[in-house]
Amino acid sequence: MSHPGVLYPKMTVIGCGLIGGSIIRAAREHGVVGQVTVADASESHRARVSELGLAEHVTGDIAEAVKDADLVVIATPVLSIADVVAALAAHMKAGATLTDVGSTKANVGEAFRAHAEALSKVFVIPGHPIAGTEQSGPDSGFAELFENRWTILTPAESDDEAYAAAVAKLSAFWRAFGAQVELMDEKHHDLVLAVVSHLPHLIAYTIVGSAADLENVTESEVIKFSASGFRDFTRIAASDPTMWRDIFVANKDAVLEMLGRFTEDLQAMSRAIRWGDADTLHAHFTRTRAIRRGIVAAGQESAEPNFGRDRGKH
Amino acid sequence: MSHPGVLYPKMTVIGCGLIGGSIIRAAREHGVVGQVTVADASESHRARVSELGLAEHVTGDIAEAVKDADLVVIATPVLSIADVVAALAAHMKAGATLTDVGSTKANVGEAFRAHAEALSKVFVIPGHPIAGTEQSGPDSGFAELFENRWTILTPAESDDEAYAAAVAKLSAFWRAFGAQVELMDEKHHDLVLAVVSHLPHLIAYTIVGSAADLENVTESEVIKFSASGFRDFTRIAASDPTMWRDIFVANKDAVLEMLGRFTEDLQAMSRAIRWGDADTLHAHFTRTRAIRRGIVAAGQESAEPNFGRDRGKH
Numbered sequence: 070m071s072h073p074g075v076l077y078p079k080m081t082v083i084g085c086g087l088i089g090g091s092i093i094r095a096a097r098e099h100g101v102v103g104q105v106t107v108a109d110a111s112e113s114h115r116a117r118v119s120e121l122g123l124a125e126h127v128t129g130d131i132a133e134a135v136k137d138a139d140l141v142v143i144a145t146p147v148l149s150i151a152d153v154v155a156a157l158a159a160h161m162k163a164g165a166t167l168t169d170v171g172s173t174k175a176n177v178g179e180a181f182r183a184h185a186e187a188l189s190k191v192f193v194i195p196g197h198p199i200a201g202t203e204q205s206g207p208d209s210g211f212a213e214l215f216e217n218r219w220t221i222l223t224p225a226e227s228d229d230e231a232y233a234a235a236v237a238k239l240s241a242f243w244r245a246f247g248a249q250v251e252l253m254d255e256k257h258h259d260l261v262l263a264v265v266s267h268l269p270h271l272i273a274y275t276i277v278g279s280a281a282d283l284e285n286v287t288e289s290e291v292i293k294f295s296a297s298g299f300r301d302f303t304r305i306a307a308s309d310p311t312m313w314r315d316i317f318v319a320n321k322d323a324v325l326e327m328l329g330r331f332t333e334d335l336q337a338m339s340r341a342i343r344w345g346d347a348d349t350l351h352a353h354f355t356r357t358r359a360i361r362r363g364i365v366a367a368g369q370e371s372a373e374p375n376f377g378r379d380r381g382k383h
Numbered sequence: 384m385s386h387p388g389v390l391y392p393k394m395t396v397i398g399c400g401l402i403g404g405s406i407i408r409a410a411r412e413h414g415v416v417g418q419v420t421v422a423d424a425s426e427s428h429r430a431r432v433s434e435l436g437l438a439e440h441v442t443g444d445i446a447e448a449v450k451d452a453d454l455v456v457i458a459t460p461v462l463s464i465a466d467v468v469a470a471l472a473a474h475m476k477a478g479a480t481l482t483d484v485g486s487t488k489a490n491v492g493e494a495f496r497a498h499a500e501a502l503s504k505v506f507v508i509p510g511h512p513i514a515g516t517e518q519s520g521p522d523s524g525f526a527e528l529f530e531n532r533w534t535i536l537t538p539a540e541s542d543d544e545a546y547a548a549a550v551a552k553l554s555a556f557w558r559a560f561g562a563q564v565e566l567m568d569e570k571h572h573d574l575v576l577a578v579v580s581h582l583p584h585l586i587a588y589t590i591v592g593s594a595a596d597l598e599n600v601t602e603s604e605v606i607k608f609s610a611s612g613f614r615d616f617t618r619i620a621a622s623d624p625t626m627w628r629d630i631f632v633a634n635k636d637a638v639l640e641m642l643g644r645f646t647e648d649l650q651a652m653s654r655a656i657r658w659g660d661a662d663t664l665h666a667h668f669t670r671t672r673a674i675r676r677g678i679v680a681a682g683q684e685s686a687e688p689n690f691g692r693d694r695g696k697h
Binding site for chain 2: 199218219251257260261262264265266267268269270271272273274275276277278279280281282283285286288289290291292293294295296297298299300301302303304305306307308310311313314317318321324325327328330331332334335338339342343345347350351353354355356357358359360361362363364367
């Protein structure tokens with residue numbers, strides 16, 4: 070964790086849920102902002118933000134909230150970002166930085182580009198902190214949420230030095246929270262997330278639904294014997310339905326592309342099982358261990374001495 | 384854990400790997416057997432079993448190993464059980480109990496029935512302890528492996544009181560190790576395991592393979608950002624390739640049946656995404672939370688206060 074001092078004298082956060090509230094707390098704790106303004110469409114959120122003393126200024130008026138800000142962070146649900154951008158584009162001050170925390174990035178990039186003229190003097194740098202909990206609302210945030218997590222920024226292609234400096238400053242902002250920062254093209258971000266996150270969630274949601282629909286296996290049996298593999302899927306399939314609906318709508322193309330590849334591969338496995346092609350199965354099962362080793366080696370997860378007791382023999 | 388005293392004066396375990404070795408250790412620790420004989424096809428396994436002092440008698444000769452046994456436990460890989468049954472069927476003593484620990488049960492039941500005549504005076508009770516680690520070999524076993532795990536027995540349909548008593552005794556044997564015992568029809572066992580274990584493994588193996596094959600997303604990116612869902616799949620896909628190959632060959636019908644249902648459901652999700660049918664997605668994602676709640680409520684897993692930090696926001 071670095072200590073860069075005050076990076077943005079005035080920060081405005083639009084939407085004070087888990088992520089917005091965590092950014093405010095982390096920014097204060099690490100001293101990277103001066104004053105904080107919160108704009109939130111929910112009256113009860115605004116009241117709670119005031120009670121918690123999270124912001125110097127709390128408002129429902131986006132235009133007013135952004136006008137003096139050095140940094141504006143849009144932290145509303147993915148599908149509402151376009152409306153927020155439309156509401157703020159004409160009101161930001163020159164030289165300010167505008168970012169967001171949406172889980173998909175091509176649709177957000179598009180929303181920003183739709184107001185390119187109004188935002189021509191603003192540094193627009195979309196972002197995505199890969200962190201979260203199952204909680205929501207102003208109370209749910211905490212300063213440590215981004216520690217040892219990745220934040221992906223998807224800046225525009227640009228040779229402008231001032232823009233590069235703005236990207237470096239926003240990176241420093243995230244690093245101050247203990248996050249690691251990666252720069253990526255927005256389309257590539259959506260493809261990577263489709264693989265590592267969206268497709269796994271879709272599959273988990275689907276298999277848990279398939280299991281619940283069985284006529285000849287009871288839900289209580291599924292629950293009882295879930296330790297043998299199924300349990301990991303139920304955990305993922307308990308994620309927030311609204312957030313995930315938005316993600317699949319917003320990242321349709323990349324998800325369908327990945328789903329197509331997965332389905333093809335699954336058909337090949339199905340065929341190998343049907344024909345008793347033991348060699349193909351064995352070769353495939355051997356190959357997939359390498360990625361797991363990479364994850365353990367990269368310290369993304371410990372080798373988990375206990376994990377094996379759930380698995381390996383079913 | 385109950386303390387039933389010596390249930391089987393002489394136990395023979397065929398195949399002393401993780402499960403066989405754990406059964407021996409647990410049976411000694413809980414005092415439910417007297418003498419132990421091990422039959423193992425591997426010379427190095429036999430030498431190691433002797434060094435460890437796991438058994439009073441160690442041999443490579445199955446017929447000799449089983450002839451005085453009160454309980455015979457076949458603990459070899461699933462696809463070799465038929466050969467083991469053929470080798471021992473004519474040599475067991477009247478009134479003894481014969482069981483196994485294979486992960487699939489219909490194929491094992493068939494192997495036993497193929498020798499029904501020779502085994503007519505033996506109590507044949509197939510079994511499956513749902514427990515394991517990633518280790519193998521005589522050194523890997525430990526007495527606690529079965530604690531708080533399920534063991535499923537798939538006895539024959541029978542009105543015979545002596546058979547019922549033998550099933551009760553074998554159940555007591557497993558309960559002495561801290562396991563919970565469930566009786567089930569063998570076909571039903573294979574269907575339940577196909578849902579809670581085999582299909583999840585097949586899907587995890589497949590998606591990890593699909594991710595590794597991408598041209599435009601690197602393995603290092605997949606590893607870096609795996610915390611957002613993918614990591615759980617890599618853990619499952621690191622399971623033993625040989626064991627899993629055997630399971631898919633042995634439980635082909637049930638796995639293909641479940642796979643067919645899953646694929647249909649996945650196509651429906653795919654269609655909802657393609658057409659932007661947000662309501663269908665939301666309704667499905669809401670429904671699947673119920674099963675997770677059931678698992679947490681059943682104490683199969685804690686509510687995990689920390690888990691959410693990996694999820695909920697991607």
